[in-house]
Amino acid sequence: MKIVACIKRVPTTEAQVKVSADQKGLDTAGLSWMTSFYDELAVEEAIRSKEKHGGDVTVLTLGPSEASKDVREFLARGADAGVILKDDQWHARDARATAKILCARIQKAGAELVFLGKLATDRDNGAVGPMIATMLGWACVTDVVALELNGTQGSAKRETEQGIETVAFALPAVITCQKGLNEPRRANLKGIMAVKAKAIPEESFEDVPNQQQVQKVEPPPARKAGRIVGEGAAAVQALVDALRNEAGVI
Amino acid sequence: MSNILVFVEQFSGKVSRASLECVGAARAAGGNVCAVLAGAGADGAAADLGRFGAAKAIVLGGGEASSDALAADVAAIAKEEGAKAFLCAATSAGRDLAPRVAALLDSTLFSDCTALSAQGDAFTAVRPWLAGKAIATLTSSAPVFCATTRPNVFAASESSGTCAVVARAASAGGKAKVTGIEAKSGGKLDVKEAPVVVSGGRGMKGPEHFALIEELAAAFGNAATGASRAVVDAGWRPHSEQVGQTGKTVAPQLYVAVGISGAIQHLAGMRTSKVIVAINKDAEAPIFKVADYGIVGDAFEVVPALAKAVRELKAKG
Numbered sequence: 001m002k003i004v005a006c007i008k009r010v011p012t013t014e015a016q017v018k019v020s021a022d023q024k025g026l027d028t029a030g031l032s033w034m035t036s037f038y039d040e041l042a043v044e045e046a047i048r049s050k051e052k053h054g055g056d057v058t059v060l061t062l063g064p065s066e067a068s069k070d071v072r073e074f075l076a077r078g079a080d081a082g083v084i085l086k087d088d089q090w091h092a093r094d095a096r097a098t099a100k101i102l103c104a105r106i107q108k109a110g111a112e113l114v115f116l117g118k119l120a121t122d123r124d125n126g127a128v129g130p131m132i133a134t135m136l137g138w139a140c141v142t143d144v145v146a147l148e149l150n151g152t153q154g155s156a157k158r159e160t161e162q163g164i165e166t167v168a169f170a171l172p173a174v175i176t177c178q179k180g181l182n183e184p185r186r187a188n189l190k191g192i193m194a195v196k197a198k199a200i201p202e203e204s205f206e207d208v209p210n211q212q213q214v215q216k217v218e219p220p221p222a223r224k225a226g227r228i229v230g231e232g233a234a235a236v237q238a239l240v241d242a243l244r245n246e247a248g249v250i
Numbered sequence: 251m252s253n254i255l256v257f258v259e260q261f262s263g264k265v266s267r268a269s270l271e272c273v274g275a276a277r278a279a280g281g282n283v284c285a286v287l288a289g290a291g292a293d294g295a296a297a298d299l300g301r302f303g304a305a306k307a308i309v310l311g312g313g314e315a316s317s318d319a320l321a322a323d324v325a326a327i328a329k330e331e332g333a334k335a336f337l338c339a340a341t342s343a344g345r346d347l348a349p350r351v352a353a354l355l356d357s358t359l360f361s362d363c364t365a366l367s368a369q370g371d372a373f374t375a376v377r378p379w380l381a382g383k384a385i386a387t388l389t390s391s392a393p394v395f396c397a398t399t400r401p402n403v404f405a406a407s408e409s410s411g412t413c414a415v416v417a418r419a420a421s422a423g424g425k426a427k428v429t430g431i432e433a434k435s436g437g438k439l440d441v442k443e444a445p446v447v448v449s450g451g452r453g454m455k456g457p458e459h460f461a462l463i464e465e466l467a468a469a470f471g472n473a474a475t476g477a478s479r480a481v482v483d484a485g486w487r488p489h490s491e492q493v494g495q496t497g498k499t500v501a502p503q504l505y506v507a508v509g510i511s512g513a514i515q516h517l518a519g520m521r522t523s524k525v526i527v528a529i530n531k532d533a534e535a536p537i538f539k540v541a542d543y544g545i546v547g548d549a550f551e552v553v554p555a556l557a558k559a560v561r562e563l564k565a566k567g
């Protein structure tokens with residue numbers, strides 16, 4: 001079975017981001033980068049699926065050459081191949097354009113099972129996975145916390161506000177991964193050495209224009225300065241009074 | 251006035267608050283709202299929508315529990331109604347449905363918007379990036395403007411109008427079908443939708459002490475319990491409660507952080523709450539930088555006292 005895991009390079013979660021001077025994007029100079037948190041789960045689940053059911057795993061990213069570092073890490077963990085669709089504007093693409101570009105490469109790979117993160121922790125769209133599935137006419141389960149495959153049939157559990165849903169589907173399918181699905185492994189030394197010098201192929205792709213135009217990017221509004229109402233249990237009455245009379249929330 | 255299609259969630263005939271807010275957002279953007287509803291009880295819920303400003307409601311009957319089948323129906327209705335926009339609330343159902351509908355309409359998606367406006371058919375969305383570390387104002391050249399609205403941000407609109415209810419057969423043939431749900435115990439409120447969230451962090455020292463957090467939440471009555479990632483990773487709390495950049499983004503009326511230091515990833519998930527209260531024994535904890543009100547002290551002493559005071563206040567009315 002051909003399995004694809006899609007990963008996106010995003011600013012680290014610790015990063016204090018700055019808005020660019022033209023207020024049309026983020027100032028990427030000096031930012032540190034990582035693979036989006038949920039995409040680690042996506043690659044892990046792809047590797048586990050391969051280990052259980054056979055096949056091979058391709059790690060796919062639309063992003064800059066520097067993403068080779070991320071891809072290499074996943075090869076060291078057990079993925080079989082990596083592809084970079086080279087794009088220095090990857091972070092500025094809207095969800096539809098990203099999905100369309102990835103979709104074309106997924107079809108070319110002949111994949112039957114695609115794993116993605118439930119959302120990329122930069123634009124927080126949470127859209128690319130179900131969009132790809134819809135474009136391909138495949139089944140899709142989002143926010144998956146447990147997955148079982150049996151031949152071409154699958155069963156997934158997904159997290160909702162109401163509880164855990166069980167969803168039955170047939171391959172080909174797109175799965176978006178939620179925290180709790182698995183604990184990503186670390187690469188061992190042997191794996192790291194094996195991929196150290198490996199070149200990750202960079203490919204071009206057919207461009208898809210954005211439908212989303214950025215008018216303005218701003219830092220979040222500063223919260224107005226708060227105050228310490230006091231210390232210990234003695235301060236409780238002052239807090240309750242402030243919440244009722246000033247803030248009007250109780 | 252442009253036609254806006256809104257997918258409205260309902261549970262046993264009761265429309266969800268997040269969906270009413272979404273209808274409110276559509277109305278505030280000048281839309282003529284057509285609602286789509288599905289599932290058992292949808293008829294009753296639809297009849298009530300006139301009160302909230304929907305002009306028309308289409309009830310999908312006899313469908314199967316499948317997001318892709320539902321998306322196909324919703325996209326078909328959007329085309330038939332000549333909708334210029336499609337909206338739903340950014341709940342798990344909405345976040346699952348909206349990208350599929352958008353893809354079928356060959357449109358991109360504006361997720362989890364915190365403000366919407368329109369000039370004629372030209373829509374503008376405001377939405378957080380990086381879990382709120384930046385706020386983007388975006389316009390769309392998509393054939394249909396598709397967006398989800400963040401719960402607790404938009405006001406539901408009251409109206410005296412009536413709503414024309416139209417029945418429509420749902421299509422079958424879903425590729426993925428819900429076969430069951432393990433409902434949450436005791437109908438607990440979700441952190442994303444609750445008007446008050448009480449969260450505990452590593453300062454609670456152990457899972458057994460979250461009874462104090464539960465007690466404070468119960469005192470407020472309309473509160474959900476939340477958690478920092480540290481305590482979720484430690485297995486003290488379920489990850490459905492995690493607030494933050496890799497958890498849930500919440501914007502309640504009141505957020506109470508107990509024994510939470512206020513790491514940047516946590517702040518990203520709750521900094522747009524209307525009022526923030528922090529209880530922490532370390533006066534230097536970064537959480538106090540975003541808190542409106544703080545108490546420096548031991549959670550084990552402050553939380554029970556606060557629960558008692560809130561209970562007494564609520565009892566007085």
Ligand SMILES: Cc1cc2nc3c(=O)[nH]c(=O)nc-3n(C[C@H](O)[C@H](O)[C@H](O)COP(=O)(O)OP(=O)(O)OC[C@H]3O[C@@H](n4cnc5c(N)ncnc54)[C@H](O)[C@@H]3O)c2cc1C
Nearest residue numbers: 451452453478479480494495496497509511515516531549
């Ligand atoms: C990729 C990534 C993603 C992340 N995503 C998230 C996320 O989504 N959400 C999130 O929360 N974190 C996230 N984190 C983790 C984050 O960096 C912090 O580690 C975490 O938020 C700390 O949790 P905490 O505040 O409970 O614990 P700590 O930082 O250990 O803070 C405990 C606090 O409790 C106080 N305290 C101790 N005892 C008492 C007492 N008796 N009474 C009162 N106060 C007391 C202490 O003064 C301290 O401030 C992420 C990290 C990474 C690397």
Ligand SMILES: Nc1ncnc2c1ncn2[C@@H]1O[C@H](COP(=O)(O)O)[C@@H](O)[C@H]1O
Nearest residue numbers: 006007062116117119120125126127128
């Ligand atoms: N540029 C990209 N390259 C590869 N995968 C991506 C890219 N953007 C998004 N994805 C995948 O789609 C998921 C959801 O992203 P989003 O819809 O943007 O939140 C991510 O977790 C990735 O798995």
